[in-house]
Amino acid sequence: MNLNWSLCGVHYSERASAHPHCSLAKREFEDPEGWTVDAPGYGRSEWRYLADMGRKRPGPGALGRPAAGFSVFRNWAHLFLFLWPFCLMSSNTLTLTSLSTTTNPPISSTKTTVNTSPPSISNETSTTNQSSSQTTLSPQPNTTMTPTTAEPEKDRNCSYSVDNVEFGLKIKMTISTPGNYIVSVAEKRGPIEREEIFLISNETSTHNITSLKPCTEYELNVTFRDLSGTEIFCDKTENKTTKTTGLTEQEIKSISCNPGYFCYQSGWNINFLLSKNNIFIEDMNNNGSYRFKRTYDKMCSDLVLKFPTENCSKDTFTISENFSVDFIDPEVINQTKPTKLPAKIEPEFPSSCKDFSVEYKCSGIHNESVELSDMKPFTDYSCTGDIKMNNVSINKTLPPVQFNIDCDFTVEKLEISTTNTSIKLNWETKSDNCQDVLNKLDELSYHCSCQQQKGDGRYFTIEEKFFYQTEGRMCEFTSGIKPFRNYKCEVRHIYTGQKDFEKANIEEKTKPGIPDQPHDVVVTVPENNKINVTCSLDYMDFNGPEKIYFAQLQGVPGSSKENTECKFQFEDLSYSTSYTVEVFTFNGHFTSSPVRSRVDTRYNNKAPIGSLVFLIIFIILCAAFFILKRRKSRNVNEEQKLFSTVIYTNMPPRKHNEGD
Structure with a gap:
């Protein structure tokens, strides 16, 4: 190519998109090789006008130098199409250099109108666009173009017809302007399904729209989009129906597919036909292939596809495939994970799969083989199921089922029984998930x-026991248990390596027992024949509801005394006598063993004085008696002596008997 300046003043080597005056609207007019025309100072409406002028025959005196600033296409036919009207506009007939434009309006929402029609070209352009809104140009200087919202224009120089083709419809342009066109496709009285953009290079170009639904009436609308983005409706020359032809059995082909899938190919859009057969399309490719699976409930039945259509019943036919194990898709078979022990996995086959079963093989955390009936809680297991038909493997396995069963052990019906020296607990173990395997x-x-419970109300632990469930659900405490005490007991489950489970508590008081002996027994003799007794004992050591002290003198009847306070006194006892004092406690049920203490009363210190007085008196009396007696005895002796003297002296002479 000779790289020099064109007639319009633009270097051939320049690309339009790189030109400093190339706007977005002008780039849209770029040809397939990437070259476009650039006219500095011209708006989109002028470009549309120039494009239209390019299709007109030049009048006399149209020769002249075109305006400068146009890039040249490498396609010479396209170059001529645009250079010719530019050269026309450089003549004295019409001057466009004084036009000023406004901001480009948004595509498909505005159109450009000019207030004054150019008188010199009104006859030539009257056949271009006959509509309520024509795009015209004014030769008057400083004319402004106002964007207004309106429906796309009708272009009598843009018309088309529609014919049937294989798998769809064909648009044939009868009169057209080269450029980009948009066709919208919709079913009759339905929403637009798709839009296609196609390029028309001559007035009789065609465009095929395929992959449509068979036996379906469509509405097609063709729109021309100019350089400014303004859309112009094209006229449909014929009012023939735009209904597609019918579907034949030969137009649907079965193609190879992955196991478990069905694949068909057709140039028609048969998606809606498959849907009527309760088929869910999983994949649809541009080459017209469809991939789907059987619905879950019909997975084990024959595949029967019926293709009746409401609009062309004569084309009804059926495609069928007999059931095969390839129809079985293990991925869609639901497997219920076990949540209880003994473990049980329940695969759910559809009702059509009556002769199918699953045999599971399971392994533990170290890949050791484990039977479902021997599984333990809190352990990871993985089970894989082998699908069988009539107890024969079909060489298909279900996805692995992985699970870990959690057993939440609880203590229920906790009971406590006590004596005055023991506590016994009984309960039942409950587990929603592991009740049947507790043993x-x-x-x-x-x-x-x-x-x-201590005297201050606080508690202290007396004993803890751990034992396995094989020993039964009972524990007994005998060590450290005291009578008539408050006890708080608890039971909880333990599983190796697991967290502590919820515990159960119970409180109870032990039965009354023998009270303790009194402490600190003190026996005193405050007086010679009096004994005092004191002692003490913590109220809890009475081991019963009542707190009574008893004291008595051993072997002394009637000496027993009782009191709520350990203070006793024994009076009027014998002097200098040994006594044994017994002190014991009583709680309303039991009596403690006595605490004995031996004590002696002192002698009577008043008795010797009395004896001495008595002795003195006795001695005095004895002496007086002796003296008196002696005196009396002396007097008697004297009297006897005197009497005998008297007798001797005064005795008369003895008379003799008269017989003598």
């Missing part, structure tokens, strides 16, 4: 503990 769970154990 097989070797790693299940129990924890029991009891706390005793």
Whole structure:
């Protein structure tokens, strides 16, 4: 190519998109090789006018130098199409250099109108666009173009007809302007399904619209879009129906497909026909292929596709395929994971699959084989099912089922029984997920503990026990249990390596028992024949509801005394006598063993004085008696001596008997 300046003043080597004056609207007019025309200072309406002028025969005196600033196409036919009207406009007939334009309006929403029609070209352009809104140009200087909203124009120089072709319809342009066209496709009285843009290079070009629905009436609308983005409706020359032809069995072909899928190919859009057969299309390619699966409920039945159409019943036919195990899609078979022990996996086949079953093989965390009946809680398992038909494998496996069963052990019906020296707990273990395998769970154990209440109200643990479930659901405490005490006991389950489970609590008081002996027994003798007794004992050590002290003198009847306070006094006792004092406690049920203390009363310090006085008096009396007696005895002796003297002296002489 000779790289020099064109007649219009633009270098051939320049690309329109690189030209400093090339706007977006002008780039849209770029030819397939990437070259376009650039006219600085011209708006989109002028471009439309120039394009129209390019199709007119030049009049006399049209020769002259075109306006400068136009890039040249490499396609010479296209170059001539646009250079010719530019050269015409450089003549004295019409001057366009003084036109001023407004901002480009949005595509498909505005059109450009000129207030004054150019008188010098009105006759030539009267046959171009006959409509209520014509695009015209005014030779008057400073004419402004106002954007207004309106429907696309009708262009009598843009018309088309519609004919049937294989798998669709054909648009044949009868009169057309070279450029881009848009065809909208919609079913009759339906929404637009698609739009296609096609390029028309001559007045008799055609465009095929395929992959339509068979036996369906369509509405096609063709629109021409000019350089400014203004859309102009094209006229349909014939009012013949635009109904597609019918579907034949030969126009649907079965093609190879992945196992479990059905694949068909057709130049028609048969999606709606498959939908009428309860088929869900999973994949649809541009080459007209359709991939689908059987619906879940019909997975094990023969495939029967009926293709009756409401608009052309004569084309009805049926495509069928007999059932094969290839129809089985393991991915869609629902497998219910086990949530309880013993584990059980339940695959759900559709009702049409009556002779199918599944055999599962399971493994544990170390890939060791495990039977479903031997599974344990809190362990990861993976099971794979082998699909069988009439107990014979079809060499298809279900996706692995992975699960871990959680057993939430709870203590129910916790009961407590007590004596005055023991506590016994009984309960039932409940588990929603593992109730049927409790006796097989070797790693299940129990924890029991009891706390005793102290005098200040606080509790302290007396004993804890751990044992496995094989020993039964019972624990007994005997060590450290005291009578008539408040106890708080709890039971919870333990499973190796797992968190603590919820515990159950119960409170109870032990039965009354033998009270403790009194402490700090003190026996005193405040007086010679009096004994005092004091002692103490914590109220809890009475081991019963009542708190009574008893004291008595051993072997002394009637000496027993009782009091709520350990203070006793024994009076009027014998002096200098040994006594044994017994002190014990009583709680309303039991009596403690006595605490004995031996004590002696002192001698009577008043008794010697009395004896001495008595002795003195006795001695005095004895002495007085002796003296008196002695005196009396002396007097008697004197009297006897005197009497005998008297007798001797005064005795008369002895008379003799008269017989003597």
